[in-house]
Amino acid sequence: MRAAIVALLATGAHGFYAQVLHAQVRVVNMIPAMFGDETTWNPEPTLAVHPTDRSLLAASSFLLGTDVCEGRTLSPMLVSRDTGKTWSVVCNIPTPGLAGLPPQDVVMRWGSRGRRLYAAFIWSLPGHPQSLQVFSTNDVFSPRPMQFLVGHDTVDQPDLLVIDRKGHDRVMVAGSYKDSIPRTAAILWADDPTGPTQFKRIDLEHRKIGEQDFAVRLDAHASGRVYALYDAVPFEYKDNNTTFLDVVVARDDAGGASKNPFAALREKPRPSSPANCPIGDGLPGVRVVRCRPYAYDGWGAVRDTFGFQRRVPVQLSVATDPTDKRGNTVYVAWADSSGSDHQRVTVAKSVDGGQGWRLLLSIPNAMNPSVAVDSLGRLGFLFQQLAYDSVANRWVTRLLVTRDDMQHAREYVLSTTPALLDLVRMQPYIGDWTELHARGSEFLGVFSAANIPDSANFPNGVVYQRRASFADRMLLVRRPVDDSLRVDQLAPSIDPFFFSVRAAESPECGTLRTALAGSPAPVPSLTTLPRAIPDSSRRRMTQIGCDQQ
Amino acid sequence: MGLAVNRSAASTRWALVAACAIALIGPRATHAQLITIDRLADSLGKLRRTSTFAFRARIDSLRASTVPGIPASAHTIAVTPTVSLQCPQAVGVYAGQPLTVFVEDTTQLAPLQEWWFFASGWVIGDHIGVRSVARFHAARADSALERDFLGPNGPRAQLAHHLDDTVFVVTGRISLDSVRPNVGTTIQRIINRGATAISFPFIRGTVMRTPVEAHLDSTFNVAVPFSLIQTPLLQVPDAYQHLLFLLHVTLNEPGNLVTSGPKPPYMLRSADDILPIADSAGVAAVIATLPKGTFGAPPTDFVTQCGTLPP
Secondary structure (H helix, E strand, C coil), X not given: CHHHHHHHHHCCCCCEECCCCCCCEEEXXXXXXXHCCCCCCCCCCEEEECCCCCCCEEEECCCCCCCCCCCCCEEEEEEECCCCCCCEEEEEEECCCCCCCCCEEEEEEEXXXXXXXXXXXXXXXXXXXXXXXXXXXXXXXXXXXXXXXXXXXXXXXXXXXXXXXXXEEEEEEEEEECCCXXXXXXXXXXXXXXXXXXXXXXXXXXXXXXXCCCCEEEEXXXXXXXXXXXXXXXXXXXXXXXXXXXXXXXXXXXXXXXXXXXXXXECCCCCCCCCCCCCCCCCECEEEEEEEEECCCCCCCCCHHHCCCXXXXXXXXXXXXXXXXXXXXXXXXXXXXXXXXXXXXXEEEECCCCCCCEEXXXXXXXXXXEEEECCCCCEEEEEEEEECCCCCCEEEEEEEXXXXXXXXXXXXXXXXXXXXXXXXXXXXXCCCCXXXXXXXXXXXXXXXXXXXXXXXXXXXXXXXXXXXXXXXXXEECCCCCCCCCCCCEECCCEEEEEEXXXXXXXXXXXXXXXXXXXXXXXXXXXCCCHHHCCCHHHHHHHHHCCCCC | CHHHHHHHHHHHHHHHHHHHHHHHHCHHHHHCHHHHHHHHHHHHHHHHHHCCEEEEEEEEEECCCCCCCCCCCCCEEEEEEEEEEECCCCCCXXXXXXXXXXXXXXXXXXXXXXXXXXXXXXXXXXXXXXXXXXXEEHHHHHHXXXXXXXXXXXXXXXXXXXXXXXCEEECCCCCEEEECHHHHHHHHHHHHCCCCCCCCCCCCCEEEECXXXXXXXXXXXXXXXXXXXXXXXXXXXXXXXXXXXXXXHHCCCCCCEEECCCCCCCECXXXXXXXXXXXXXXXXXXXXXXXXXXXXXXXXCCCCXXXXXXX
């Protein structure tokens, strides 16, 4: 309790609270106080965690800089200097010709020693469609725009990885590079880049495929191993009405600079392999699963059947286990539509460097999977699951933290917010991804959700920097007006949220266990949404991360 | 390739700004005020398109910072705005709140002086930091600013004119079933005045009216083109495209509009909240495309917040 009070006091008088925070879990609406009149749509958040300065974080979301930053040339990012308690908008992402849309598919990472922040995003310029842009800065608060590093036309879904190579930043920019035929997953990389000529290219795909038009995700292990996770449309398995995908893992054992890069992992023949989608061709890149159907929603196809959220095959995540010294333990997560539900997210594990895979958990009606492994070897699995409701469906942002491959897990509900037609601006509704990072034994992450300030929407509490009335469940204009005839209500929208989850249990868990001792209720399946759990103590335990046995 | 495009655009822009700044604050401008005012007005227009903040401020101290985390340096000064002329929508009015200005140099600046600053956003958190694009000593700039921003041909006046003939401004999707009596009365008053259509400054909509009477079940239907919502590039290139501004005549009471179907995202604001939008370069560009009418007197209850010049 003391820790909770300290946490409350430490945040000062600026925040608006749903309730006293649990010290172990912090959820923060990232819209800054002085930016509190914004009503735009901020999905697809990304987070960069500084490797040495624990207080320093950078983040991005769809943020429009048109009338805030310098005319039509800059867009904002979000920066925190107090480990996510408060955030500031900083105008430093160059977006020349800005007109109505913020930079897209933004990803940001700090260099391995924290000297520079790198940002990659998609920005279409005249004559340069869907252009990848990569920038960096040595001071996120600099009044100067970030420095341009490289541009490349027709790229989608970039991911950034920056690793330490003998004191230098090796910058790797993965993505779907559409200038190849067929389109292919590829990586641009350079050491301590200062300009475009230094970048070299690695094409990841070694197979004959239909195309690769979607995401690529990277993660590195301290051993120098780099894993790349991507999906590809199988060449031999086609259906005009359905998109089929292979989920592929490639590996490089020399920081991405092997003589034959990302070819360390070759697919071995398997005893049983489906005839129409065989596995075991001996080529680089192991296919974790093959020929998975995937729904693809066009612009006009999005309905409330999936919470107004589109389904596109960009949802991938990969994480290595830092406690495995050799870097053999790796987790992947992806989404597909293989079940009868609208979309399913699945997490799988390999303990042999990506050769063999075991499925750990599959969550129905969910999206935006993100995995990370902490210094205790615990797997964090973040996703957003749709809870169907007769009044309004809800997007429930859940984090599972497990030590035993999802046999048991601490479950956290970080938000449960309504999916409302009113908040739909365009697609994606709340974004095509979330991000989860581990720092020591702490998990840090970002997600987007409806910003209606209702304490029932945030079981672990929440801090709003912008003005909000939890009593009236409404956002308020930043500067209250004196005229009593006026109403200070501000339109709700989609906002980015930051969260951190520490290793310790909430003190409330002990009380709940005591309450349960008299009338034991069964431990629910991890796929079960807390709202479906009848026992109130057990339900609460699945919201605030209690160990359950 | 991207580099060339980026730097070319940035260089041109900064060259323009620099030229404006030199023209505005240079010694020759000081000595040729009649000529300078014309040039000043012309340059102010350019500055309006480049800057996102414009305010008159008192310099509190040089080599100072009001933003936590931003260290004081030879390029940072602490000021307190007394007037905020141009306000980003997400920030709103900031007069009276100390802020930090990043300046290239502090020539001629001293504490307690009053200056107009044209600036762009730098850091916006619990406090505001901006980058100065240009600055003018307050004593010389007031008249030109008044003419350019607040005069009868300025964007503020044009928007005020549009507001005068507009019951509400729709920038998103809305369908109304009914309006409360005071709104119905206002609509009737506008109709009686001879208006044949209600204009939507940002989206041209068709207004289908049924006879409006001053009772609770008055029906007022509005159709707004949906294509603008589904094609984001066609939206106004600014941050206002999803707001419904309810004008002062409704007294901002929620429930004055009853929507058919799901409640749209909206924002209850009065005329004095809307007028600052005219100072946004993006919205001003849209307003400039609209037919201009006769500029009428401002509403009697008009109380400016962002855009008042000192008496």
